[in-house]
Amino acid sequence: xxxLTQSPATLSLSPGERxxxxxxASQSVSTYLxxxxxxxxxxxxxxxxxxSNRATGIPARFSGSGxxxxxxxxISSLEPEDFAVYYCQQRNIWPPAFGGxxxxxxx
Amino acid sequence: xxxxxxSGAEVKKPGESLKISCTSxxxxxxxxxIGWVRQMPGKGLEWMGIIFPSDYETKYSPxxxxxxxxxxxxxxxxxxxxxxxxxxxxxxxxxxxxxxSTPPYFDYWGQGTLVTVSS
Numbered sequence: 085x086x087x088l089t090q091s092p093a094t095l096s097l098s099p100g101e102r103x104x105x106x107x108x109a110s111q112s113v114s115t116y117l118x119x120x121x122x123x124x125x126x127x128x129x130x131x132x133x134x135x136s137n138r139a140t141g142i143p144a145r146f147s148g149s150g151x152x153x154x155x156x157x158x159i160s161s162l163e164p165e166d167f168a169v170y171y172c173q174q175r176n177i178w179p180p181a182f183g184g185x186x187x188x189x190x191x
Numbered sequence: 192x193x194x195x196x197x198s199g200a201e202v203k204k205p206g207e208s209l210k211i212s213c214t215s216x217x218x219x220x221x222x223x224x225i226g227w228v229r230q231m232p233g234k235g236l237e238w239m240g241i242i243f244p245s246d247y248e249t250k251y252s253p254x255x256x257x258x259x260x261x262x263x264x265x266x267x268x269x270x271x272x273x274x275x276x277x278x279x280x281x282x283x284x285x286x287x288x289x290x291x292s293t294p295p296y297f298d299y300w301g302q303g304t305l306v307t308v309s310s
Contacts, residue, residue, distance in 0.1 A: 127300035173296065185235045
C-alpha cells in the first residue's frame, strides 16, 4: 500500500504570506494526486486534481506541482478563509489513500 | 446543482446494526462512483470503499473489507454504508462523496453522518 506523508504537520503563517505544503508518496503515483481543503465542521473540498489542475471554482492562488513521489501545494497569498487542514490523496494504486494532513493556522 | 444528502446522526450501542444513507441529485447517479470516507474524532480522512451504481461494482480498502458493506439503489439514487455489529471504535463522522473513474477523486461531498457507538 502507498503511504502519503504530509509535511509540515502544522504551518503557522499570517494572512498575505505564501504557504508551501508537501506530500511525499512511498512509491510513484505518477501525477494521480489530489489536494483537498477541510475547514472545521465541514466536508472536504477538492482543490487540485492530477497534481496540477485546479478544480471548478478554485481560486488561482492555489496551485499544485510535482510528479512521481514529491508533490507541493502552494497558496500564493493566504486569505483569512484559507486557514484550514489540507489533505493529499493518491489514486494511482489500489487502495487509494489520504495523507495525514497539514493544518495551516494563523500566526 | 449536484447534491449529496446524508442521513442524520445516529447513537447506537455496541453490537447493534446500522445502515446510513446518501441520496444524490442534480446529476446522473449511474455515471459516477460513490465512495465512503471515515473521519474519527480529531483525526484525518480514511478511504473506505466505492460503488458504481450502474452495475453495483464495489471495491473496498483492505482495512475495511469485511467490516462494512457498501450498497446502492439506483432507482432512488441512494448509496448506503452498513454495519452488522458496531464497535465503539466505529465512532466517527462518515462522508459520502462522488467521483469519476476508478479509483476516483471526490469532487462533491455529502455533509457527513456522525455515528456514535457507546454503551
